[in-house]
Amino acid sequence: MTVTKLGAAAAALAGLAAFGLAQMAQAFPERPVTIVVPFSAGGGTDITTRTLAAPMAEALGSEVLVKNTAGAGGTIGTAEVAQARPDGYTIGMMPVGPMTTQPHLRQLPYGPDSFDYICMAYSAPSSIVVRSDSQFESLENMVDYAKANPGKLNFGVQAIGSIPHVAGLGLVEATGIQIEFIPFKGSAPTFKAMLDGSVDMFVAHISFLTQNADQVKSIAMLSEEPVSTAPELPTAEQQGVALDFPIWGGLVAPKGIPEDARAKLETACQDGMLSDAFGERMGSLRMPVTFLPGSEFEAFVRAEFARNETLLKNAGLSE
Amino acid sequence: MLVAARANGTTAVATLALGTALFLFWHTFEPAYDTAFAAAGRGPVFYPRILLGIIIVLAATIALKSLFQTSRVQISRRPADAAPDRAGWRALPALVAAIALTAGYVMAFSAAGYLLSTVVYALLLPLVFGYRNPLVISAFAISYAVATWYLFEKVFLIILPKSPWFAAF
């Protein structure tokens, strides 16, 4: 009896499978699109993605779901997207770390070639922050002090090989100062360590600077040009050190998705980013809205990938 | 009788822990762990080696102690456990079935999707416990699988693995 039941079930399944295949021929999107976020719910990347998902769903005319696959600095979720079926229904919001620094730190089952690029969804400037009662008023102050006292300053790092860390390596390379990198687990413990005096500075996202305006100040924005949402803050470039380390992320799909699906997602991404809801959220954190289409985003990712490889190699972190 | 079984079990667990810890300790000397980076914070195996050392000492002590005690202690200090233990051997096939079933479920979870694998698992696992009411079991298996699927996928918004056969689940 069980056998006949199983047989009937299998037949029903086969019928439904054929039905499913027939559906795929229709126009994209036929069913909900899932955006994989490689970090856990409630974090910055997650909230940005969820803010974007709603207006994107409206533009696409289909549900957009957010799935969190956290672990190993975002590489588990990124690998999940790289290995997903390339049908456009599984895409990922991939931040700078797992895309351009982690692959240099260890062997990973993906690289920049594993993806088709949809759009850049955010790019926020980072900044070297110190306590607001710190003796350092500018990058120059700090570099002078570090040169006079080599190896004395502690530089907090949210995670080894993260962009704030790579930015610190860039600072060392550009100025020749000696600083000690102290790794913590995430930005809250790093901030705590700066408040309790363990570390002297670290690199943070502009939204962090906005959130904690009472307790920290920026000595250098790490962007090429003055930041549109914070023009009063001097950049490193203006202080004679060329450092450009935005913290960005964008939508990517597994390599080989149909071009029409990619194009539709790209348009939806742009529409979503131009929506009021997204603009308001970004504005409240002083994050500029920076859309890039897929082709430009890909070129950008590859350039960052190469630059970070050099910095990590020179620091002896890359294998 | 029982104490012997207990002590033998203890010896086996401690010996297993000892063997694994010795292997891992040896493994920490692999060249892959020789990174010069962050020297003052010690290398990646600095702390694990301390723990493995502690595990080796503790496991060896427990193994030796239990071996030594097995030959001496004859009477059970915990008579209450005696009955379940003898009954335990009779339940061995059921236990193996429960573990195998769960292993199969874990594999099917991502391969065949949450909903289908759960229906099958929930149909079979109660049988291992000796629960044999086909109506109740099927009603339970289907309603429970669907209810939890709905709760997670639609209410908690946790996306669950789908089967290769259906778009929705």
Add this chain to the structure above:
Amino acid sequence: MDAALLGLDLILNWQVLLAVTLGTALGVAVGVLPGLGSVVGITMVLPFTLTMGQIPAIALLLGIYCGSVYGGSITAIVINTPGTPQAAATALDGYPMAARGEADLALGWATAASLAGGLFSVMVLMLAAPQLAAFSLNFTSVEYFALGVFALICIAQVSRGSLLKGLLSGAIGMFIATIGVDQVTGDMRFTFGNFQLSAGISLIPAIVGLFALSEMFVRVSERYAPAIQTDFRIGFKIPGWREWRPRLLLLFKSCTIGSFIGALPGTGAATSAFISYAEAKRSSPNRARIGKGEPDGIVSAESANNAVTGSALVPTLALGIPGDPVTAVMLGTLVVQGITPGPRLFTDQLDIVYAIFLILIAANLIMFAVGALGAQAFTRILRVPQGLLMTGVVVIALLGAYGVRGNPLDLIIALAAGVVGFVMRKTGFPIAPMVIGMVLSPMIENALRQSLLLTRGDFWAFFDRPIALGLFVLTAFVLLWPLLGLAWRRLRGTAPDPKSQARGEE
């Protein structure tokens, strides 16, 4: 006083009251489900918090926060599977009590203790937030290391039966936590080239396996054993005053431990529950019965973990350092509305601060009501036929284990932990020390290596710091306590009486 009235005015409207009620109920629900915690609750309400008003959003989040910390204890008591890691210590006495048929009473103790802990910590937050925040800044990596080492004593205290077996279990737990990425150098450890394993072995799948799956296996293995006929009482029973009175000191001590540890960002409710439990086990007059279904065990663990909720807001509000995802999202909500956390919040925006206090009090009271009402349903679960009950528990537990990170490897980890837990229980190795080891190990290792980096490799510099030194001395003192007692009796010439000897063996 004006600020308090303004705060009251802020929360006395239907949106806020509805939000805090729904949030608390949702928090209890996600806390009850093994594997799921407050993060899932946040994921659900995030879209609403982005659009709803600031105070209602905070009410919703705080409700989830308080509810989820409490909710985990229900599952711990009823089915021996802590719903959240914070409730792992509650299972140690809650489940034996429920197995005796007294689930109603166990839930009563846990719920009342949670309420006491929660309200106590709100008081701490109201009276001493800026001072406590300033004090927490004395805790650098060195002090965290010392605190972690001190907390390890719990392993010894929680080891029933054999001390050596408990220590081994704890050491293995500590080792398991090192698998995956090394936080300090970024190297892979003990993954043997397996990419999925690079994410490490996280706590929740391990707890699901060690508790829920092993419980299922144990019950299968005992299916032919003569069933212990127990009449499972249904409902909810608050112990009377006569039961509470001898435990008031314990309650106060546990609340203090929880509030203090909660104010240190990054330590958390699980650690505080274990430390408080261990302290009860060391000093309670009923210590011989702790671990066998003694209310002291439930009270110490539950009041301490709920006392974390209020005091965790101290670093969140006064320093802008969130200790976990819930407080991080809450902070985000404040900031989006233009409120900056920091010491000045307590002088410039006092009405908001008072509104938060009042919401916390409301959340705790609602939590109590939800627990009391829900107990009717929860205790009834025990009467479901065993085969169906265990199937339901295992399915939902595995689902929770998967849901945390969405990684299929976590299911395999849970299964492996289930088999390991089963073998350990059958051979007399306690499993709670393994969980404690996993909770404490990352904090100890990271703090140790950060400290060594900060002191440029000089371990002896740790002892230059007074608080760290104090904690090290306290650790030594507690470890040597039994010996000191013995020496004291020898000195007075009284031989140890047989009663205390028996107690020492347990």
